[in-house]
Amino acid sequence: MIQETVTYRCTRCGSENIVRNGTTPYGKQQYKCKDCSRYSVLEPSVKYSEEDKAQILAAYQERSSMRGIQRIYGISRKTLSKWLKKSQQGAN
Ligand SMILES: [Zn+2]
16 A cells, blocks of 8 residues: 655755744745744655555556556656656666
8 A cells, every 4th residue: 555645844954843834925835944943835745665666666667657557556747757767777
């Protein structure tokens, strides 16, 4: 089972010790890091474990169908192409 974990991290120190701090004039959620006191807008990122990633990439190698993989795992095309690029670079 693929577990999607959405995490927010401070872009400066990487701490997860952050609190919501209103929104920017553009309507984006703003956060404040309790560790380094930095205010920032953080994009939520969906995290997959290394096992999930390996499984999805292996499935892609077998089927060679990006659309199929997207449908099965609900992964975004952007994320999948990023992984593929990385794994292809790592192959050589
Ligand atoms: Zn911080």
